[in-house]
Amino acid sequence: MAAHRKPRHRSAGGHRARTAATLALAGAAAATAFDGTGHAEPELTPTQVKATVNKLYQEAEVATEKYNGAKEKADAAQRRLAALQDEAARKEERLDSARDALGSFAAAQYRSGGLPPALHLALSDDPDRYLDGASLAERAGDRQSAAVARVRRQLREIEQLRGAARIELAALTSRRAELKRHKKTVTGKLDAARRLLARLTAEERARLAGQGQGTDRAFRAVTAGRDRPTAPGGPVAAPDSRAAAAVGYAYSKLGSPYVWGATGPDAFDCSGLVQAAYRSAGVFLPRTTYAQIGAGRRVARSELLPGDLVFFYSGISHVGIYVGNGQMVHAPNPSAPVRVAPIDEMPFAGATRVV
Template identity: 35%
Template structure:
């Protein structure tokens, strides 16, 4: 397929066969422009991919909160049920006492004096009244304690129920957002794959490039390797050079940019976050002038691309669709920051 024909096919793949009045500047007119347009579209898709991964991570966190809220609700409900049962245990005694008082029952010492016809009977009545009074007072005290406990437990259960509902609503909202992002990503991926398919073999080969830049010396770079260090993670990552870029992939044979970084550090025992934005908060900051092989480098203002520094201004990264994992210059990508893990 000639370069001009490839550009025309790619333009159709990217934009469809629009009306004749469509802006001609928006359409690639050469194979080079067609490749660049495919790269630009792939770049946008990578941004969507990282956004979708971030929303997935947010959803996972919210689901944990929801599970914890549900567990707390179940626990507080159980406590409230037990507290209500304790109140019911004392309720008959309290009811009888209340009814007796309402009906005018005489239970005080003055009444015993008035109705007693002998000193012994008076002592017996007063002793009985003391026992009854003590029992009633104790039961009233226990009833009050049980009632207070029940009110506190029910208040906690209501608060837990509100928290559980709120957590569920937030999770549902995030889940809906994730579905939208996945839908957008799916559409964008389809466009990139279609656009890539419209390129000539020559253009695909040029896009893929070389896995290593001229003069790259892996052995010298990895001298003095320290187990568990960033350099050892770089060494692990270099074993994946040539593996394909796939959105959302974390290895072991295909990767997206943040998936490659996560995989490489996992091989040396470090649990790095999944997304490029989260990875940019892991470890410690490193100035660009102090970069060492194995440091993690981030790109673009939204931190939507990441790689592992490989010395001499180079990085190991999973670049974009159609470009296998490779070592490449950092200069062509807008630098953001770096971290040392």
């Protein structure tokens, strides 16, 4: 009789453990592919690189707008702190003058045979002691009482200013820490994008950088002449002279490099270009995209006119200046200069007409 072998039973737990180990190793390899600590990086097609780089640029722009907002608040806190410090210094000068006047009076009192207790308190280097015992000033004459009251009021005002300055300093410190965090995020995203682009050949990078440049070249040819620049499809009138001036400024900056945090005159990020364009027209706009969208009257996409601000992505992280016929001038990202582009190339989020 043939010998029959019993079938080998595999442990379900052992199978799951081996599967988990395999997945863990695969995950580790994938996770380390981008930081250089694993084995060879996976090969990506130029299209995949472009998609990933665009995503990194969009994420960097979100962080850039947060950085711009934090910087705006930090600058405001710095100005308020400086103003408080200046005001406190002026009040301290007036306090010194008042103390000098009291000192002169005290010297005269001493020569005449005595110094009222209130003056002792007023001339004390210990303001708390002075404030606690200020009621003794009532024992002095009318002139002395008024002088002591002025010193007391000035001491209180100075202490209030110092308290406000401490609050502003704390706010400034917090904003600077926030700036540092956002800067780290921006630079990390941009470095990752540069590493990805470096994996392409020079020809592939040139091809990617050249996409969309045909429209730019056409616009540069128009702006090089005497004619007023217009979008493809014929001229579209701006609603007013300020919008026209902003559009003209944007055209004049075609080809300027994108630099995150920049507001011109030679480099821009997206909201920096918009702010600079309207500043040239005498209109002050907020610094960030999510503040700029509230700086005018909202308009529907079908109602767009040159000079309107067009915003993109759900987080309102990108902005351009509409120039007519479905086109805008914008500062795209570090891989492309200020250029003309269709508003359809990004997810449209809304538009504002500056009023």
